[in-house]
Amino acid sequence: MAKPRTGTIEPFMNAAGKVYYRGKLRLADGSRERVDIDEPFCFDEEAAREFVLETQLLEDQRGERLARKLGQPPPASAETVADWGERWVKAREDKGYMSTRDDRGRIVTHVVPVIGSKPMATVKRSDIERVVEVLDTKVKTGTMSWKTALNVWGIVTKMFNDAQNSKQKDLRLRDDNPCERVAAPDRGAHKSQQFLYPNELVTVLNCKDVPFDVRRLMALAIYLVPRAAELEALDWTDMDMDRGVVHIHRAVDRAHGGEKATKTGRSRRFSVEANILPVLAAMHEESGGKGPIVSMPRMRDLAEGLRSYLKVAGVVREELYLNDDTRKAIRWHDLRATGCTWMAVRGDEPLHIQHRAGHTSFGTTQLYIRQGEALRDGFGEVFPPLPMLLERTDWSTIGPKKTATYGFRRGKLAERAGFEPAAEF
DSSP states (O other): OOOOOOOEEEEEEOTTSOEEEEEEEEOTTSOEEEEOOOTTGGGSHHHHHHHHHHHHHHHHHHOHHHHHHTTOOOOGGGOBHHHHHHHHHHHHHHTTOTTHHHHHHHIIIIIHHHHTTSBGGGOOHHHHHHHHHHHHHHHHTTSSOHHHHHHHHHHHHHHHHHHHHOSSGGGOOOSSOTTTTOOOOOOOOOOBOOOOOHHHHHHHHTOTTSOHHHHHHHHHHHHSOOOHHHHHHOBGGGEETTTTEEEEOOEEOTTTSSEEOOTTSOOEEEEOOGGGHHHHHHHHHHHTTOSBSOOOOOHHHHHHHHHHHHHHTTOOOGGGGOOSSSBOOOOTHHHHHHHHHHHHHHTOOHHHHHHHHTOSOHHHHHHHHHHHHHHOTTOOOSSOOOGGGTSOSOGGGOSTTTTTTTTOOTTTTHHHHTSOOOSOO
16 A cells, blocks of 8 residues: 655745755655745745645645646646636636626636635535534624525535536536435525505506606516516517507517526417406507617616615505515516406416416415415406506617616616615616
């Protein structure tokens, strides 16, 4: 059995007459390489020996120095979590995954500071447990929501699963998964989603202080229940005006430009609400039936812009603007939730709601059904007529340059609305 390599040290004397130590490592090809010992370890013989021993063990594991000597890239076993994670995200970008920008941010912010410098191939269960401990601490101190912690945990488990089982061979560098049998971060209370009552929507749609195109956007977001990126991607070729059928099959790719498949990868066709058809007909005539149906503001401005316009219109229900442990302020996405809730209040067939909303899980649809059943009495007429949106009252907002923001710039309406914008968008 070969004697384990421990490295050696040699004493030297500096200009001040003080003894210090330098080390030598034995590389895998039998050659030796000198290594400088960091201060203050270089001035203590025992500490110098420990330093060189640890450096020798790392070289035995990674082979980085030998690879550098031979002019070769470091072996896969030496690739750090940070470097492998970047390659992993890039591979997902190349495959067209939609969440890569968020994935990269979560890895850099929450994973790399904890285990980023460790070799991906040698990360242990204890290292993963440390990641979970850090996430739980952030949740307890209020610097992160428990849901974000679970999202980060999902990325970590997916990374190490791919490091073991990825179809892409150059990503596979482990025979095990250190995440197995590690408990996930703690869960907290679910925050309730917001929605608008029919009379609140009518109040906004009748308010002339809210730009005309904003009012139409809100109506379409509720009556067609698309995701924001899906609504932005809708073209008049997706709208069968003769039959009143819309085809939602793509979404705008805000991270990389262009378009992509819907979030779930599934397209859906359905008959639109009867009371939105006259509005669509008016928009069709104005545009000549060509090009995109709407022009959307920046994604980052949607939530605050919506809250500002609700306040301007006099929709002052306090719960819409609260952020606490169990509630969050209304976001643009909650207009889609409003449409789903209205369908449930009306008593629509559950599978019909699931298809229109594009939910992959029926459990998601059931949340709206249960809420709709509980709210049905005194809720008001859902999907009411929209005569106020038929005749355009503001022609100045027509055109791609004018409709790009609709005044949704962050904070622009906050002072006029008389409230502080909520922190969560």
